[in-house]
Amino acid sequence: MKSRHFSMDALGDAIARLPDDRLTAIRNAAFAHLREHGLPTKRDEDWKYTDLAPLVDIGNQWLDLGDDVTPQADSSDVSDPIQKSIDADWLLISNGQVDANSIAALAQDGVTVELLSKHDSTANFSAPLTDLNSALLRDGLRITVDANHSIKRPIGILVVDIAATAASLSQIRADVIVGANSTLDLIEYHASSGEGEHYANSVINLTLEDNARANWVRIQDRDRAHNQTGRTAVTLGRDSQFHHCAFDFGGRLIRNDLAVDIAEPGSAAVFDGLYLAGEDQHIDNHTRVDHRVGPATSQQEYRGVLTANARCVWNGKAIVHEGADGTDAEQANHNLLLSDKAEIDAKPELEIYTDDVKCSHGTTVGQLDETSLFYLRTRGIDIVGAKQILTTAFAQTIVSKLPVESPRESLAELVSARLSRMLEAVVK
Amino acid sequence: MLEINNLKATIGTTEILRGLSLSVKAGEVHAIMGPNGSGKSTLAQVIAGHADYEVTDGTVTYKGSNLLELEPEERAREGIFLSFQYPVEIAGVNNAYLLKASMNAKRKHQGLEEIDAFEFLKLAKEKMALLGMDPKFLNRGVNEGFSGGEKKRNEILQMAMLEPSLAILDETDSGLDIDALRAVAEGVNSLRTPERAIILVTHYQRLLDYIEPDFVHVLSEGRIVRSGDKSLALQLEEKGYDWVREAATG
Ligand SMILES: Nc1ncnc2c1ncn2[C@@H]1O[C@H](COP(=O)(O)OP(=O)(O)OP(=O)(O)O)[C@@H](O)[C@H]1O
Ligand SMILES: [Mg+2]
Numbered sequence: 081m082k083s084r085h086f087s088m089d090a091l092g093d094a095i096a097r098l099p100d101d102r103l104t105a106i107r108n109a110a111f112a113h114l115r116e117h118g119l120p121t122k123r124d125e126d127w128k129y130t131d132l133a134p135l136v137d138i139g140n141q142w143l144d145l146g147d148d149v150t151p152q153a154d155s156s157d158v159s160d161p162i163q164k165s166i167d168a169d170w171l172l173i174s175n176g177q178v179d180a181n182s183i184a185a186l187a188q189d190g191v192t193v194e195l196l197s198k199h200d201s202t203a204n205f206s207a208p209l210t211d212l213n214s215a216l217l218r219d220g221l222r223i224t225v226d227a228n229h230s231i232k233r234p235i236g237i238l239v240v241d242i243a244a245t246a247a248s249l250s251q252i253r254a255d256v257i258v259g260a261n262s263t264l265d266l267i268e269y270h271a272s273s274g275e276g277e278h279y280a281n282s283v284i285n286l287t288l289e290d291n292a293r294a295n296w297v298r299i300q301d302r303d304r305a306h307n308q309t310g311r312t313a314v315t316l317g318r319d320s321q322f323h324h325c326a327f328d329f330g331g332r333l334i335r336n337d338l339a340v341d342i343a344e345p346g347s348a349a350v351f352d353g354l355y356l357a358g359e360d361q362h363i364d365n366h367t368r369v370d371h372r373v374g375p376a377t378s379q380q381e382y383r384g385v386l387t388a389n390a391r392c393v394w395n396g397k398a399i400v401h402e403g404a405d406g407t408d409a410e411q412a413n414h415n416l417l418l419s420d421k422a423e424i425d426a427k428p429e430l431e432i433y434t435d436d437v438k439c440s441h442g443t444t445v446g447q448l449d450e451t452s453l454f455y456l457r458t459r460g461i462d463i464v465g466a467k468q469i470l471t472t473a474f475a476q477t478i479v480s481k482l483p484v485e486s487p488r489e490s491l492a493e494l495v496s497a498r499l500s501r502m503l504e505a506v507v508k
Numbered sequence: 509m510l511e512i513n514n515l516k517a518t519i520g521t522t523e524i525l526r527g528l529s530l531s532v533k534a535g536e537v538h539a540i541m542g543p544n545g546s547g548k549s550t551l552a553q554v555i556a557g558h559a560d561y562e563v564t565d566g567t568v569t570y571k572g573s574n575l576l577e578l579e580p581e582e583r584a585r586e587g588i589f590l591s592f593q594y595p596v597e598i599a600g601v602n603n604a605y606l607l608k609a610s611m612n613a614k615r616k617h618q619g620l621e622e623i624d625a626f627e628f629l630k631l632a633k634e635k636m637a638l639l640g641m642d643p644k645f646l647n648r649g650v651n652e653g654f655s656g657g658e659k660k661r662n663e664i665l666q667m668a669m670l671e672p673s674l675a676i677l678d679e680t681d682s683g684l685d686i687d688a689l690r691a692v693a694e695g696v697n698s699l700r701t702p703e704r705a706i707i708l709v710t711h712y713q714r715l716l717d718y719i720e721p722d723f724v725h726v727l728s729e730g731r732i733v734r735s736g737d738k739s740l741a742l743q744l745e746e747k748g749y750d751w752v753r754e755a756a757t758g
Binding site: 451452454455456457458459460461462463465466469470473474476477 | 579580583584585589598600605606610614617666
């Protein structure tokens with residue numbers, strides 16, 4: 081029987097077994113907060129379609145094992161050729177443990193990478209899953225780009241989980257600050273393997289100082305039996321620019337939250353996303369942008385291809401607060417539903433509390449165009465090939481928007497490989 | 509090459525082809541004319557394998573086998589090519605990519621290796637020069653934003669690259685300027701060999717000045733009501749379709 085709550089005593093024991101360091105205070109504070117408020121359930125509006133119960137269940141099984149130290153995988157365990165082909169300075173977090181060697185190896189002028197435990201952190205109770213992350217955090221990354229500095233090579237964060245035990249849980253955390261007038265290109269890559277059940281919970285806190293720019297690519301290609309929740313919280317300084325491009329290929333239950341806070345005028349936020357979901361996959365993307373001041377722009381386009389009994393959610397919320405004049409917010413979500421059993425819940429939400437704004441949104445859910453399919457077939461392309469060509473073109477729109485060059489080819493490959501597997505499964 | 513016997517085809521509940529017979533031998537060029545809505549495109553689409561049309565009676569034999577049993581892609585690989593009356597725009601799919609994929613699908617079927625990238629490009633540029641097409645069209649989306657005439661030329665480019673045994677051109681001449689018409693005609697004539705056959709669907713005698721047909725047929729209300737040599741096209745130009753209809757019924 082699946083439980084909706086963590087076994088708090090066991091959780092407390094697991095936290096107590098973590099090293100006593102500069103993170104102890106926030107672990108305890110977060111635990112207390114979690115204990116009081118719990119995790120969201122399907123009764124919460126934002127969690128209507130995504131049930132955390134199976135993930136809590138994995139967590140409880142892991143706690144039962146009393147095995148707080150999962151063996152650390154080194155990067156040689158990572159046999160992901162696609163990730164390896166992406167040019168970046170890669171930092172490694174495996175089974176929730178930061179690989180110190182990868183930190184030491186990173187030598188870029190103007191970039192400082194440290195363990196989170198090197199500094200005192202202040203707890204922020206912005207989200208229940210952030211509480212869970214802080215409470216069970218072994219350690220995380222802290223990346224700082226100095227002011228007036230543009231990095232020369234993208235920084236990569238490779239997150240790998242090897243599920244060796246029956247059930248395991250990992251917490252991934254990176255706090256990133258991009259200094260004034262600086263640029264950061266970052267690629268976040270999530271992979272997993274192993275026979276056991278796994279749940280990874282990731283938290284990224286990103287701060288852009290004035291006139292800074294971050295180009296951020298998130299690629300999630302976990303084992304189809306593993307699960308992930310992830311929250312990326314971004315604060316935009318004056319005249320800063322943020323471009324987030326997210327790709328979800330793998331996983332069984334995936335929930336991503338992207339929250340962008342525009343507290344200073346002049347900034348521009350772009351978020352693009354692509355989810356390709358097949359048999360038994362559940363992929364939920366929630367985005368939220370708070371326009372607290374204007375002028376500022378936010379633009380988002382998410383696309384999805386669903387086959388078999390895939391279930392996806394896209395919820396894009398834009399809140400234009402009182403006084404945020406000169407806001408321009410755009411949202412788009414397009415889906416190809418290639419099976420009767422697949423389901424998408426697409427919901428744009430605009431809340432506008434000021435007059436001088438320009439907002440638009442559009443969502444579409446459709447099938448492949450029959451005329452185009454026939455045309456391709458009369459050119460000798462078989463039906464799977466024709467579907468592959470049309471879905472790839474649909475998905476490629478997002479790849480073509482990538483703000484960082486180095487993953488482009490690898491992503492194009494991932495997209496067509498994933499789509500062909502999804503489409504072949506349909507034919508069988 | 510192609511034997512159509514008493515073909516009847518419906519879409520929904522409407523019967524469009526009502527007992528059509530036509531015999532096309534290798535080396536021949538047939539022109540099919542006929543009023544709007546008479547079923548010319550339907551015939552072309554049925555031969556290409558469009559699933560919306562249901563064949564309710566009759567037979568279609570291609571190179572000695574039952575064509576109606578084959579999927580559209582199998583028909584294409586066996587050498588049937590349809591130049592669409594309304595070529596389809598496929599946004600985001602590279603024109604060169606589709607050309608290469610089509611050629612390779614056919615080559616694979618023939619047990620040949622994939623075409624070499626360099627060979628492909630050379631061949632494509634050669635054919636494009638012949639058709640007066642800018643090589644830039646290779647890197648655009650398939651028919652994406654092409655003008656009417658550019659789409660028609662692109663169909664002929666595909667045909668020239670695929671070298672079909674049986675080419676069906678559905679009003680490929682409509683919307684072409686004089687130079688394009690000449691270029692397209694040259695493209696078609698260069699395919700005219702003793703092993704191949706061509707069916708031209710057209711409304712205009714003008715095309716037939718450039719591509720001389722061996723036979724001209726008039727399609728009316730889903731049936732071929734008259735067949736003749738190229739002089740039939742001239743008579744039609746002069747007298748209109750009523751003349752054939754009357755002759756057919758009278
Ligand atoms: N989906 C459909 N439902 C009903 N009728 C259809 C459908 N598609 C075609 N038709 C009808 O079938 C008939 C034949 O159409 P077809 O396109 O074959 O004519 P055509 O001879 O090619 O005409 P044109 O010279 O105008 O190109 C027309 O009357 C048309 O309206
Ligand atoms: Mg027609």
